[in-house]
Amino acid sequence: MPRLALKIDVDTERGTRDGILPLAELCRRESVPALFLFSLGPDRMGRSILRVFQPGFLKKVLRTRVASNYGLSTLLNGTLKPAPHLGRRFGDLMRRVRDLGFETGIHCYDHYRWQNRVRAMSLEDTRREFQMAAAEYQRVFGEPARAAGAPGWQCTPHSLQVYDEHGLDFASDTRGRAPFQPTLAGRAFRTPQVPTTLPTLDELLGLPGVTPAGLPDYFLRRLATGGDHLMTLHAELEGLAYLGFLRDFIPRARQAGVEFRSPRDLLKSAQPLPVCEIEYAELEGRGGTLAVQKK
Numbered sequence: 001m002p003r004l005a006l007k008i009d010v011d012t013e014r015g016t017r018d019g020i021l022p023l024a025e026l027c028r029r030e031s032v033p034a035l036f037l038f039s040l041g042p043d044r045m046g047r048s049i050l051r052v053f054q055p056g057f058l059k060k061v062l063r064t065r066v067a068s069n070y071g072l073s074t075l076l077n078g079t080l081k082p083a084p085h086l087g088r089r090f091g092d093l094m095r096r097v098r099d100l101g102f103e104t105g106i107h108c109y110d111h112y113r114w115q116n117r118v119r120a121m122s123l124e125d126t127r128r129e130f131q132m133a134a135a136e137y138q139r140v141f142g143e144p145a146r147a148a149g150a151p152g153w154q155c156t157p158h159s160l161q162v163y164d165e166h167g168l169d170f171a172s173d174t175r176g177r178a179p180f181q182p183t184l185a186g187r188a189f190r191t192p193q194v195p196t197t198l199p200t201l202d203e204l205l206g207l208p209g210v211t212p213a214g215l216p217d218y219f220l221r222r223l224a225t226g227g228d229h230l231m232t233l234h235a236e237l238e239g240l241a242y243l244g245f246l247r248d249f250i251p252r253a254r255q256a257g258v259e260f261r262s263p264r265d266l267l268k269s270a271q272p273l274p275v276c277e278i279e280y281a282e283l284e285g286r287g288g289t290l291a292v293q294k295k
């Protein structure tokens with residue numbers, strides 16, 4: 001029986017303000033667990049929105065009315081407008097997601113900085129950056145975060161060390177096959193990785209010939225081969241213009257025998273975990289390199 005866990009990355013003001021509650025309410029109605037990972041500091045995504053989603057996807061959305069759904073204001077945050085602080089402004093919405101019964105965790109403090117700079121950061125800078133997210137998470141939720149998943153699948157030996165220092169239960173920074181105990185640059189780390197196993201919607205929609213209507217079939221085909229999977233969604237996409245994809249997909253997946261579980265459940269049933277190396281690799285439909293579970 002295939003099993004599927006959902007991880008929801010929340011990157012921007014728009015996604016936090018308008019995307020997370022519709023997603024949480026849909027998942028709750030359908031009794032689907034999900035892990036919500038929040039960006040907790042300033043939304044400076046105006047600087048990097050073109051890098052978050054892959055270029056083919058953006059070309060496609062700019063040709064359609066999705067561009068207006070996406071929100072011009074996001075493109076201005078941190079560029080022409082001051083960067084709004086997401087934890088301070090939307091802490092109540094984040095808590096509502098938790099109170100609806102969902103697990104929550106840290107995506108980042110400053111998405112722009114992590115996605116574009118973490119690979120060049122010193123241990124001290126990485127520690128400071130994650131500490132700011134952890135402190136804001138603690139302030140918003142009144143308890144320490146137990147899980148994290150980095151922007152853009154960007155992790156380093158420093159960031160994995162910092163996760164270990166925070167004693168997280170698990171992290172999801174990688175693309176891969178199944179939960180594992182990571183090594184990177186010859187070092188072993190304690191915090192297990194629960195990798196994303198499926199492509200993201202923006203990666204798929206950037207490919208020629210792929211349409212939104214064809215997405216549920218694509219994922220059902222991938223899941224039909226069985227095993228455990230983790231799908232990463234974005235509050236900015238599946239919570240807004242592409243909420244219809246999930247509304248269509250979830251009941252069809254259930255009907256096809258897919259069991260929805262939490263990332264934590266996948267981790268529990270994968271014990272004992274194999275030790276796997278993380279490498280940086282290119283992935284179809286995404287710029288730059290990302291952290292991948294080595295084959």
Ligand SMILES: [Zn+2]
Pocket residue numbers: 009010011107111150151152
């Ligand atoms: Zn993100």
